[in-house]
Amino acid sequence: MSLTYQPYNLSLPSYSPVFNYSPYRDGTASLGWNSSYTATPVDDVCNGQFGLGYWRGLGTAFRTTSYFGASVSLDFTGDWTFTVDGQSFTTHGAADDPACGMYGAFATTMMAADNLTLQEHHATLQSADLSSSPLDFYGATVTISAGEPGPKKAEIVDDTDLQWRYEGSWTSETDDSYMWNGEYQSANGYASNTLASYTFQGVSAVILRGLSMCNYGPYTVTLGNQTASFNASDRYWRHAQTVLYFASGLDSNQSYTISLINYDSNYPDPTPLAPCTSLNAAVDTLTLVMDDTASRDALLATISAPPPPTSSAVSPSTIIVAAVLGGILLVMLGLNIFLLALWRRLKAGTQAGRYVEPSPLLPTPWASTAQPGSPSPETSSVPARSSVASTPHIRAVQSGIKYGSAQNRTAAEVRPLPVIPAIQHGEVVPQQQDIQSNSPLSTHQLRTPVAPEMLGDLVTNLSTVLNGHLRQEYLQREGLDGPPEYRDG
Known part of the structure; x- marks a missing residue:
């Protein structure tokens, strides 16, 4: 993917209908693929210990095959031949990429392809020598384009949103608490005129989620002028909120309409998987990945805003020094006031002890009382x-x-x-x-x-x-x- 686009990771479990299994997705592992869980093997379901087609597995879901030449397109684990755009790669080692770490210790990443250009790619995993052990496939994590770089947000549109347009016969179901808000829309009747559509604009990527089990089969998704077909059937398990379709690299300035049709022209008259007797399609949520304009505008405002003057920036250390100096000045001022008051008090006490002339002063006559031979000509009485x-x-x-x-x-x-x-x-x-x-x-x-x-x-x-x-x-x-x-x- 080009680095000029915002990456968006999407995890796809093995039961997602976006994977195309060959020669078939549900059946005997010796002739194709079947689904299982790490804590509840598919053999327990086949032996009648669980309700066929309605049981929720425990552990991590995976699909397994022991058929030579079995393949799955998109991403995979085991001994395999990996083809990207028609070019084959053979590997037995793990690539240094944590994208599939969510699948636990049961799965290892066999290979990762990066730096792909922003266009359609087709990847195929094909089994090779399975004489020693079968090939188990747990899923994949794909990186899609969410448009131009910048803040993004994912808006979830529920199946009850008024902008959904349902044609044909649809039923609102509430029998699965694992679905979004505990409800979803289920199509009644396998026909080309049974569809659900939604129109949007300002979106870079979309993800459609629904239900996969025995009474859900082939369906078609259209987005703009593109059309893709998938199969949501699972003979043994019930999978809620599974990814039915995803697309990326959309033009956010263009308006799009996505439609889910409960029909695939490649299978005009399919047979439901036993014990189910109908073929339905489900709509749970539509996730719209778009620009987070509020965060983007705030970020742009922060970047474009001129930096504050350096002189106005006051560091915490400057504040501390100013506070200390201010405290010292206050102490000195208080000491000066105390010394001034003490000096005035002492001065007042000193003046009180000094000689003070009586007022008014009376003149004192002075007369000569000099005696012969006395040293002073003036005397006073x-x-x-x-x-x-x-x-x-x-x-x-x-x-x-x-x-x-x-x-x-x-x-x-x-x-x-x-x-x-x-x-x-x-x-x-x-x-x-x-x-x-x-x-x-x-x-x-x-x-x-x-x-x-x-x-x-x-x-x-x-x-x-x-x-x-x-x-x-x-x-x-x-x-x-x-x-x-x-x-x-």
Whole structure:
């Protein structure tokens, strides 16, 4: 078969009427062929153990012959001469082809012919030397053309389909559960005007199935301008859904009509096989192999569709990396928010512990209280109340405290200091004091409060004043003299 066509495999059992057995298909094996099964030999039927002509065999069906020169056309097993298109082949070995594997261990493939052109072929199996053993034929698997390459589908047309046209006398039978849907049409009367026909289009191959048994005999099938004759008789067994006819390589653009006629002009007055008394023909199903247009159109759309941009394709690994990086960024963002909140909280606590000037600020007058020989021309009187200091006025010198006798009050000179807010041991309250000075108040300028950035110097000076006052009080209480005072040269 040409490789430009879609292959379609069709299995044909030995009892299919498409096989032509010679000299006859049912009879004594020594003079022709007879049918049998691997689990129910034909001898059991002939001995009356089963109902002749109505029994279903068990196992795999085959036909056997021991007659020299017996032949069957199509496909075969055993010692034989195989003729394809008139050319003879002789073989005793098995070809490497699994087409007949469905027949089990009883059959082996003797030969396979491939690469045949798309046209009619005729194959013949003929028995040779059968002195050692008979020739058993199990069937064949043929590869037919299903049209142009592409997706295919098989549509099954039942015998009750309204497009079937039955002429003559036909009966709807329901006595065989192995038939499609358990029913089939059976022709009554062997005549050329008893026929069933069906018209179709858009099909590449057809398969007609029916019944084979003792009361079914010669019939004719027409398809277009082709005509073929077959014989569906079987003296011993009943075979349901057997292949009555098949054709391939049809033009899907052309309309065809297939007809099954219960008549063969080559046998105008045949005799039914005993014990049957009539010659009938059966229609079970018609299988139409055609293009699967839905699948084909979907496939073509997929092929013709432009590929998506490369940039839009996101691989799973990229998604995973993006998710990991996103998670890390979220963690870092949360950590930054936490640190920012912690920093603001610490900053608020630090500012709460800092010195804050009272508002409004009151100006503090500064007066000169310089003593002769003192190192500073400016002094300040700092009024205060404290639970730890009994002296109302404290004066400290920037360069240090000068110690004198216990009876003398230490004169201290300080830098100008702002008003002191309340501290843990007491409250420093500004008081209006008279400034004792030989010079008028107008000769002294009023100092503005120290800015907050001078808080460090303020705390240092305050500590110096308090320490000096406490030490002076201690010396007075103990009656001690302070350390000697040293002066330069």
